[in-house]
Amino acid sequence: MENPIDIREEAGVRFLHFGTEWVQGAMRLRSPHTLELPYTREMMAGLLMREAPWPRRVLSIGLGAGSLAKFIHRQLPDAIHTVVEIEPRVLAIARQYFRFPADDDRLQVHLQDGLVFMAQTDARWDLILLDAYDHDVRQGPLNSIEFYRCLREHLTDDGLLSANLFNRGRRYEGTMARLEYAFDQRSLAFNSADHGNMIAFGAVGHPIELDAAELRERAIAVQTATGLDLRPTVNRLLGAKADSGEWLRL
Structure with missing residues (x-):
C-alpha cells in the first residue's frame, strides 16, 4: 500500500504533507516562486558565503513541493540545476499543484534514489541541497x-x-x-526559524x-538581485558557533 500524500490549503498557502502533520512543502498562491517556509530561505544562505555568479551548478536531493528548485530556476538564471527525487508521485504533484516547471536546458529531474544516483555519477556541484525524508520524516541511510x-x-x-535537518x-x-x-x-548548524x-x-x-x-x-x-531576504539569517549564522562572535568562519 502506498503511503498517502496530502495537499491542504489555508490562508492562501498550499501545503504538502506525506500523510503526517509535518509540512513537506508550501507555496503561497499569489507568489508561487517565493520561498514560503523559513527553512527553505535559510538553506540558501550559501549565497552569503560565496560571491556571485556562484553557484553555477546545483544539485538537490529531495524535491518536496519544488520551492527551492523554482526559486533557483527563476532567480539564478546562470545556474544549471539537477534534482533527484525518489518518489514519482512527488514529482507529479509538484508539477500539478505547485507550479513546478518541466525539464529544460537548465533543469533536469532524475527519478532515482539519492544513494544510487550519487554512487553512479562523476559530476561535481557548487551547491548541494539535501532535503530528503521518507513518509515517517526520517533520512535513513542519507544520514x-x-x-x-x-x-x-x-x-x-x-x-x-x-x-535541512528535521x-x-x-x-x-x-x-x-x-x-x-x-x-x-x-561545518556549522543553526536552529531554523521553522x-x-x-x-x-x-x-x-x-x-x-x-x-x-x-x-x-x-x-x-542578494535581496536586490533575487528578492530573497536573508537579513534575518545573518544573526543565526553568526551565532552558529559559540566562539564565532561577530565573524562567520567556515
Whole structure:
C-alpha cells in the first residue's frame, strides 16, 4: 500500500504533507516562486558565503513541493540545476499543484534514489541541497558519514553542502557529529526559524571568513538581485558557533 500524500490549503498557502502533520512543502498562491517556509530561505544562505555568479551548478536531493528548485530556476538564471527525487508521485504533484516547471536546458529531474544516483555519477556541484525524508520524516541511510563524505567528494573547489535537518525529538548531536567528521570540522548548524528544523552547512575549498558588516552587505545585495531576504539569517549564522562572535568562519 502506498503511503498517502496530502495537499491542504489555508490562508492562501498550499501545503504538502506525506500523510503526517509535518509540512513537506508550501507555496503561497499569489507568489508561487517565493520561498514560503523559513527553512527553505535559510538553506540558501550559501549565497552569503560565496560571491556571485556562484553557484553555477546545483544539485538537490529531495524535491518536496519544488520551492527551492523554482526559486533557483527563476532567480539564478546562470545556474544549471539537477534534482533527484525518489518518489514519482512527488514529482507529479509538484508539477500539478505547485507550479513546478518541466525539464529544460537548465533543469533536469532524475527519478532515482539519492544513494544510487550519487554512487553512479562523476559530476561535481557548487551547491548541494539535501532535503530528503521518507513518509515517517526520517533520512535513513542519507544520514551517514559515508553519504556525507560522498557528497563532499562531489563538491567543486568552493562547494557547499546545505542540509535541512528535521528531528521529532529535536536532537541533532549524532547527525552533526557525522557531518563534522565527514567535512573535517568545516561545518556549522543553526536552529531554523521553522521550529523543529535545523540548517547545517559543510564547506570545502577556500576558507570562509566574513564579519557581520560584510554579511549584512551581502544580504542586501542578494535581496536586490533575487528578492530573497536573508537579513534575518545573518544573526543565526553568526551565532552558529559559540566562539564565532561577530565573524562567520567556515
